[in-house]
Amino acid sequence: PTKEIDLVALRDTVVGADGWVWSFAGDIDVSTALAAVERTLPSSLSQGKKTEDGPASFPNLLAAQGNTTTLGLPGIDEVISALTRPGLRLADPWADASVLADAVVVRRLEGVVRHGRGDSYAFATDGLLAVAPEVYVMTSMTSPTRVDAHRKAVLDELARIAAEGLSVDEIERARRVMRMAELRTSQAPHERALLWVRDHLRSQIAPGSESLGGRVLEASAERVSAFAQEFYAPAAFAEFALGPTDWARSEIAAQQAAAKLAGASATFPSPNAVDAAHP
Numbered sequence: 001p002t003k004e005i006d007l008v009a010l011r012d013t014v015v016g017a018d019g020w021v022w023s024f025a026g027d028i029d030v031s032t033a034l035a036a037v038e039r040t041l042p043s044s045l046s047q048g049k050k051t052e053d054g055p056a057s058f059p060n061l062l063a064a065q066g067n068t069t070t071l072g073l074p075g076i077d078e079v080i081s082a083l084t085r086p087g088l089r090l091a092d093p094w095a096d097a098s099v100l101a102d103a104v105v106v107r108r109l110e111g112v113v114r115h116g117r118g119d120s121y122a123f124a125t126d127g128l129l130a131v132a133p134e135v136y137v138m139t140s141m142t143s144p145t146r147v148d149a150h151r152k153a154v155l156d157e158l159a160r161i162a163a164e165g166l167s168v169d170e171i172e173r174a175r176r177v178m179r180m181a182e183l184r185t186s187q188a189p190h191e192r193a194l195l196w197v198r199d200h201l202r203s204q205i206a207p208g209s210e211s212l213g214g215r216v217l218e219a220s221a222e223r224v225s226a227f228a229q230e231f232y233a234p235a236a237f238a239e240f241a242l243g244p245t246d247w248a249r250s251e252i253a254a255q256q257a258a259a260k261l262a263g264a265s266a267t268f269p270s271p272n273a274v275d276a277a278h279p
Contacts, residue, residue, distance in 0.1 A: 068239040072248025078141045079243035085236050087127045087136035090209035096219040097227040102128050103174040104166050112157050113140055119150040131205050144247040155234045162233040165225035179217055
């Protein structure tokens with residue numbers, strides 16, 4: 001219910017969170033771009049923001065260590081959890097393996113959180129491949145009471161993928177599904193024309209990527225599994241959560257308390273450390 005939401009305050013909260021990258025392309029110079037940002041940001045945040053003329057690095061928050069950016073939103077009941085990391089260029093050497101790996105990982109994680117645990121009705125990804133790398137996002141939803149267990153189940157599965165890779169059977173299953181989808185979308189003349197246009201555009205904006213569709217179907221299972229082990233390692237992801245306001249407040253308070261406790265513990269050496277220093 002938008003009438004219950006202060007949209008300006010919500011905007012300030014969202015753009016005030018760490019991890020934003022503003023990018024511009026086309027006939028625009030840096031001063032014009034900065035002026036556009038100044039008009040968009042609230043005045044309290046427009047000063048002192050880091051600006052760069054060129055690509056910006058994506059913040060690498062270690063999801064496995066609990067560094068989660070948490071936002072509250074009135075009027076919603078579920079918590080939207082997102083794991084994010086930089087995606088790949090269309091012309092990236094690993095682009096072919098990434099498409100198959102992503103299909104397998106989505107199926108695997110959906111099996112965990114939906115069929116296995118009943119935490120979420122869907123697990124989705126977006127932003128894997130683009131002309132220039134975009135933000136790759138893995139998203140699911142669950143109730144506030146199940147967030148911690150849900151998060152652990154997802155991270156545990158990603159850690160398992162990083163350690164063991166993907167099986168040949170699940171990779172070949174994904175390949176068969178993609179091959180059938182390619183056949184279904186190339187039966188009519190206009191569908192074949194659309195595929196030609198897609199590949200022609202790719203050849204213009206990302207040379208080498210026009211053959212991606214065919215290379216995906218030929219990528220070896222070993223190559224797909226090796227890509228998954230590196231790309232989906234939990235430590236590569238930043239973590240964000242958007243949920244009900246009360247839940248978000250309690251989560252933020254818990255994170256602050258844990259950080260304070262960790263800081264206090266680091267100030268004093270452990271008894272074992274003292275014993276080791278003075279036997």
